Amino acid sequence: MSKELELGNDDYDFPHKHLLGLTDYSGSDIQFILDQAQNFREILDRPVPKVPTLRDKTIVNLFYENSTRTRLSFELAQKRMGADVVNFSASSSSVKKGESLKDTIRNISSMKIDMVVVRHESPGVPHFLTRCVDAAIINAGDGAHEHPTQALLDLFSMQQIYPDLSGKHVAIIGDIAHSRVVRSNIIGLLKLGADVTVCGPKTMMPAYVEELGANVSYNIDETLAWCDIAMALRIQLERQDEGTELFPSIREYHQLFGITMKHLEKYPDFTIMHPGPVNRGVELESRVADSDRSIILSQVTNGVAVRMAVLYLLSGGTRV
Ligand code: CP
Numbered sequence: 001m002s003k004e005l006e007l008g009n010d011d012y013d014f015p016h017k018h019l020l021g022l023t024d025y026s027g028s029d030i031q032f033i034l035d036q037a038q039n040f041r042e043i044l045d046r047p048v049p050k051v052p053t054l055r056d057k058t059i060v061n062l063f064y065e066n067s068t069r070t071r072l073s074f075e076l077a078q079k080r081m082g083a084d085v086v087n088f089s090a091s092s093s094s095v096k097k098g099e100s101l102k103d104t105i106r107n108i109s110s111m112k113i114d115m116v117v118v119r120h121e122s123p124g125v126p127h128f129l130t131r132c133v134d135a136a137i138i139n140a141g142d143g144a145h146e147h148p149t150q151a152l153l154d155l156f157s158m159q160q161i162y163p164d165l166s167g168k169h170v171a172i173i174g175d176i177a178h179s180r181v182v183r184s185n186i187i188g189l190l191k192l193g194a195d196v197t198v199c200g201p202k203t204m205m206p207a208y209v210e211e212l213g214a215n216v217s218y219n220i221d222e223t224l225a226w227c228d229i230a231m232a233l234r235i236q237l238e239r240q241d242e243g244t245e246l247f248p249s250i251r252e253y254h255q256l257f258g259i260t261m262k263h264l265e266k267y268p269d270f271t272i273m274h275p276g277p278v279n280r281g282v283e284l285e286s287r288v289a290d291s292d293r294s295i296i297l298s299q300v301t302n303g304v305a306v307r308m309a310v311l312y313l314l315s316g317g318t319r320v
Contacts, residue, residue, distance in 0.1 A: 014313050018137045020126045021146035022184050027191035033309050034156050040312075041156075041305035044080070055082035057114040057315055062105070063140070064090040064120040069276050069300055070140045070149070074117050077307035086113070101125065102132055109133040115314065118142075136314045144178050149310055150275050151184035153303040155192060157295055158229055160302075161271060166193025171223045171270075172214075173257060174233030174283050177204040181233060181275045186212045199223040200233075200257055201247050220257050224267045231273040232259055232283040250282055260285040264293055271295055 012032050022030065043051055059078050063071055071087075078085045088108065090096075095104060105116070115136045118126050123145035129137045141147040155165070162168050170189050172182050176198050189196050190213050197215040198205070210216055217223045224230060235253065247253045258281075259272065272284070272294040280286040289296060 017314065018126070018130055019148050019310055019314060020130070020137065020139050022148050022151055022187040022191070023146075025148075025188075025191075027193075030152070030155065030188055030191055033152055033306070033313060034159060036309035036313060037152070037156050037302070037306040040308040041302065043308075044301075044305055050080050050082065052082040053312055053317060054078065054315055058084040058086070058112065059115040059117065059311070060086045060088055060108050060113050060135075061140075062088045062108070062116055062118045062120075064095070064118075064125075065141065067119055067140070069303060070119065070147075073300070073303040074138075074140065074149075074307050074311075077304050077311055080304070081308055081311060083311070086111075101128070105129055105132050109135060115311065138310060138314065141180055144180050144183075146184045147180040147275075148184050148188075149303070149307055150181050151188045152310065153299055153306040154181075154185055154231065154273060154275065155188050156302045156306050157273065157299045158194075160298070161295075162228065164193075165189065168194045168229070169197070169227045170194050171197045171199055171217075171227035171230045172233060173199045173220065173223060173230060173259065175204050175235045176200045176209060176233070177206050178236040179233050182209070183212070185231065186214045190214075197223055197226065201253070203247065220259070220263075221266075224259070224263050224270060227270050229271045229273060230259060231275070232278075233275070234277060234279050235282055254282055254285075258283055258285060259288050261287050261291075264288060264291060273299060276300065 014032060043049055061071060061074055075085055113135050116129060117138045117140050118129060119140040120142050123143035125142050126137050126139035139146055139148055158165055172185060176182050182198060186196050186209060197217050198209050199217045199220055202218060205216060272288060274284065274296045278284055278289050280289060
């Protein structure tokens, strides 16, 4: 672990009101969240996995896009901490009657809320909400921009295997162009000292990944031979325009970029991760997802602890 990270932790002044992305967070901020998450992870293993640290807080989960893991994980984290929780789903709200995002959030805010967890298909919505209400805003995924709590839980899961990520080789393989997970992971991993390679079809490789400092590869064998951890990403067909497909067929994609049992045999050391949801038989052969090299379900378990840490720190908590 770098000296910067070791130093800040004994008397750390967490400087953030919002979590909009990892760009504004230093390596020390990130490591501090991960250290607090470890404390919450231990609390979750107790017979009564609850702490009343948010019992005076009211939190709204504002989801304009589908979610299974992130939404349930936030809700569970909030309930484990005793918060009052309100769930908003765009599909069953007055959004369907034409109410704007700004009016929606200002009306919700009038009910005296402390925090908003927001997922939206448009990049920048969490930033916009900081200008509309006083509550702390947490980005639960904004378009193809950022998904910071996913990256934090990924980093936490990697540190369970490699407590010091500096110099570790992390590959992110799949639909890079449409992923918000990849940007947050590249930013977080580089701040903790890891080396990152992204791998996928050329048609799905945005220029910004190299600008952020990641390496680019179009060869899955070279990438898997190099990496300690391989994170597969889902092909996001719902974000591709019909008639402008970015690869010839799912079958060909799987042949060129899918991780298979043959890869596990050929390269015996790397660990498999995936943020979910998994398209079995596309980015991962089904048996790979269920193999003992996969930590996909541990990532989900860790997500609750990481989100507890984020909620706690943004609500003004200092140390568990
Ligand atoms: N990883 C993730 O964001 O999953 P959900 O879309 O189910 O929340």
